Amino acid sequence: MASLRQRLTIRIFSGSRPPRRRAMAPLARRERAAILVGSIPAWPGMVRAAMRRMPVIMEEETARFCQSRQSRCGAVWTAEHCFACHCTGMDTREPFRRHWIFVNVWPKSVVDVENEVQMKEIVNSCIGTKFSNRWNDKMVEMALQAVLTVARSKTPGSGTKSGQTMEVDIKRYAKVEKIPGGEIADSVVLKGVMFNKDTTHSKMRRRIENPRILLLDCPLEYKKGESQTNVEITNTDDWNTMLRMEEEYVENMCMEIIAFQPDIVITEKGVSDLAQHYLAKANITAFRRLRKTDNNRIARATGATIVSRTDEIQESDIGNGCGLFHMDKIGDEWFCFLDECKDPKACTIVLRGGSKDVLNEIERNLHDAMEVVRNVVYDPKLLPGGGATEMAVAMGIRRAGLKVEGVQQRPFLAVGEAMEVIPRTLAQNCGVSVIRTVTQLRAKHAAAYDEWEKNSKESGVVPPASDFGINGTTGVLVSMEELGIWEPFSVKVQTIKTAIESACMILRIDDIVSGSKKSQR
Known part of the structure; x- marks a missing residue:
């Protein structure tokens, strides 16, 4: 069962800052603190109350506490780092001093x-x-x-967490495409991409099996100058020469595309009438002015590469991953479907x-x-819902606080009380007795915690924690595993990060300077 255990680390920073104003002196005399709790939920109001009561944790006591514990991985918790557990230890650099508490919860297996x-x-x-x-x-x-x-x-080097x-x-x-009409049961997830576009030419094909797809990021029309240019024409031959130059330019681009024999050409820019003629003559279906986001999804779904110039097209840029291309008319509009992709990574x-x-x-x-x-x-990874995780964490924090003497118990008790907000709210919403329900739930988790302490000291085996929570419908205490109520582990992590960062931001405010615009007489 040790593989199902997930350590949750509570970092408690405490330190003091000099007051900037006389009005802030009473607050500065108390220790200004910030609590960073890893992977457990808390709420800013209760956490702020705990922060204001946070005493100074001495460095010597922190080092003694960490070195007196043995980690489950066999390493010693020192004041620096536990490489086996990936837990960072105490940092004695000023102005903050760090104190660690280790709480065990048992998420559902991977x-x-x-x-x-x-x-x-x-x-x-x-x-x-x-x-x-x-x-x-x-x-x-x-x-x-x-x-x-x-x-x-x-992919290696993608920047995601280890x-x-x-x-x-x-x-x-x-992408979600909403099309009014029909029934909700007619909704479907396509193994490919759909976009609201019609072909540029009426005689282009509307159904192709296993198409070769070319994606472009350039216009298939005569390139306009970057600045305004005036051309003086004195006779008819000069005019015909200019038109012939434009036609040759567009024709060369189309011939470069036709040389690779694609079935579908999609560009984010415009397509001239002459280019439509050449492509339709070569039996190629073309789409123009597609969104950049849609083009990226087509590239990911079909394996094509977006090309910026027609003279840089290579055979590897052609996408062959689409199984079926077809055009359907839904209502009054035409929709293009690139469906049945072999390995779509977009839908x-x-x-x-x-x-x-x-x-x-x-x-x-x-x-x-x-x-x-x-x-x-x-x-x-999952954690049980119904307030089970919050109550388990609250119990662990309270038990850790009993090992601390004096006023240093206050932050432990305050954070433990904050953890019980969720089960207390659930009981209140169900219309049952809040005191009786929360007390019974606390007793079940206390029994599980006692069993954990006993077994972990005797055999080193960590049993699963109590997964009892509150049934949101009846208000009865039930096993969340039997009821099938689970919460994603990452949601709990993000919840506590947001709550604690908000509380820290508020506590770092020494004063508020407000100004108002003078009224004009």
């Missing part, structure tokens, strides 16, 4: 993102109360399919609905579901 049943349970707990709960299965299936299509392995092997960018590569989600308001609401619900899947794929 989630298998390929396990569709398990992933559906996770997402269902997120959108079960949304507007689209009637089509839960459809929304969950679409969210899973879209995120897993976009996800790809991390230990995270997946890159998931649903904002850029998973389009087509939403259908009776009205724009319904489509907007479905889009918001689908976005929430996709974010949940994205968080799990990005960091496949």
Whole structure:
């Protein structure tokens, strides 16, 4: 069970700053502090109260505390670094002094993102109360399919955090197209890209199997000068010469494209009438003025490379990953589909609905579901919901505070109280007795903590913590694993980061200077 354990580290910085104004002297005499809590949720109001009561933690006591503990990995917690646990130790540099507490919680084992049943349970707990709960299965299936299509392995040097092997960018590569009409059940996730464009010429093909796709970032028309130019024409031959030069320029660009025999040409700029003629004559379908974002998604889905000049086209720039190209008319508009891609790393989600308001609401619900899947794929670890994680952390912090004497217990108790805000709020929303429910939940986690301390000291084996939480419907204490209520681990991390950073920012304010504009008489 040791592999299921996740250490959560609470960093507590304390220090003092001289007052800038006489009015700030009482606050400066107390120790100004900042608490940085890693991977556990807290709320700014309670944390600020804890910060104001934070005493000075002496360096000698910190070093003695760290060196007196043995880590589970067999290394000694020193004042510098534990390389086996990847925990940074004490930093005695002024003006801050650092004190460490180690709290153990047990997240669910690493989630298998390929396990569709398990992933559906996770997402269902997120959108079960949304507007689209009637089509839960459809929304969950679409969210899973879209995120897993976009996800790809991390490339070296990509800048992602160590230990995270997946890159998931649903904002850029998973686009939602809302088309009024039809039913919500008609919504689908395409293994490719769809965009709202018609062909530039009416005689161009509208259905191609296994097309060769060329993407351009240049106009297929005569290049205009950068500055205004005046040309004086004295006879008809000069006029014909200029027209012939423009035609030859466009013809050369088209011949450079035709030499590679693409089936589809897509450019972000314009296509002249003459270029349309040459391309249609060569049986090539062309699209113009496509968005840059759509062009990037097509390149990622089909394996094509965007080219900036026609004379720089290479065979490797042609995309062969699309299985089927077809044009469909939905309502009064034509839509282009690049579907059945072999290994698409971009997708389009087509939403259908009776009205724009319904489509907007479905889009918001689908976005929430996709974010949940994205968080799990990005960091496949889960924690029990229903206030179980918060109560477990609160219990660990309180027990750690009992080992500290004097006023130094106050921040421990304050942060522990802040952790219980979530289970207390859940009980209050259910209409049950808040005091009785929270007390029972605290007792269950206390028993699990006692068992953990006993077993860890005797055999070094860490048993799973209590996963009991509050059922949001009935208010009864139940096992979150049996109920299937889980929360992504990365969400907890981001929650506490945001809360603590906000609290630290507020506490660093020494004074507020406000000014008002003088009223004009």
